[in-house]
Amino acid sequence: MQNFFRRTILLIVGLAIPLLFACQSSPQVDASPAVSSGLSAAPAKLDPLPYDYAALEPYIDAATMRLHHDKHHATYVNNINEALKAYPDLQKQSVDTMIRNLNNVPEAIRTKIQNNGGGHVNHTMFWQIMAPKAGGEPTGAVAQAITQTFGSFDALKQQFNKAGADRFGSGWAWLVSDRQGKLSITSTANQDNPLMKDPNAYPILGNDVWEHAYYLKYQNRRAEYLNNWWNVVNWQAVNQRYAQAQEK
Known part of the structure; x- marks a missing residue:
């Protein structure tokens, strides 16, 4: 009986040692989450x-936000990456840099x-x-600039x-x-950005008037959407962009 137990223990140890070395030599998997590159283009x-x-x-209703972000915005990102597949040098640039310098983008993908x-x-x-629980009167430096330029927030x-x-x-x-x-106030067609035509026109606030931005809730009442939109404006973020504009 003692010999049986001794042989059993030796068998278990013999099997465990190779497994132990195999675990020690296995490559470690990096479980840290990938950092989003935001407006980088490698890939977007x-x-x-x-x-x-x-x-x-x-x-702004949840159904619109889900469709707008998960479908429309996602499509723009996918189309950028598809267009840049054949242009590895462009993949090193940010999307922001590319739209500011469209003449440097190959004609074959410029419109895309x-x-x-x-x-x-x-x-x-x-x-x-x-932002939620936002809106209200402007704050900070941008509030002063609004009063100076337009006379009032209204x-x-x-x-x-x-x-x-x-x-x-x-x-x-x-x-x-x-x-x-x-x-100053301006408007652009389609998905054009003011910086495409004027490098000194840095957008600090923008409202999307494509129908997909409001039609589920407001149908053809664009004016109502425009009025209500001010209730979600994040003035802290607008002030940050206003400061960035003067650093560019």
């Missing part, structure tokens, strides 16, 4: 929303980068300048909303700043 990535889909209710790169940059900003809203309402078809309304901190 879709960052998650900084809040829940329903966080901007009742002004203009449309999809613009869509990626525009929407990345759009999610950041909105005057800014009227002019900005008009730019959005007058944009025929799809596009954006923008509040831009130059390097001296001077503000």
Whole structure:
């Protein structure tokens, strides 16, 4: 009986030793999460929303946010990566750099980068300048600049909303700043970004007036959407972009 137990123990030890060495020699798997590259293009990535889909209710509904971010924005990102597959040198640039220098983008993919790169940059900003429990009066340096330029916040809203309402078809309304901190309002068609035409027109605030941004909730009532949108504007983020504009 003792010999039986001795043989059993030796057999177990004999099997365990190779397994132990195998575990020690196995390569370690890096379980750390991948860091999103945001507006980098190697490849471009879709960052998650900084809040829940329903966080901007009742002004922007959860169904719109899910469709807008997970489908429309994701498509822009996928199209960028598809367009850049044959251009490894361009993959080293940020999407922001490419849309600022469209003439340097090969003609074969220039329109794709203009449309999809613009869509990626525009929407990345759009999610950041909105927040739950936001809105209200502007704060900080941008509040002073608004008063100096437009006379009042109400005057800014009227002019900005008009730019959005007058944009025929799809596009954006923008509040831009130059390097001296001077503000102006403009609008662009489709997914064009103000920086595509004017490197000194840095967008600090933008509202998407494509129908996919509001139609599920507001149908054809774009003016109502434009008015309600001010209730989700994140003035802290707008102030950060205003400071960045003067550093560019």
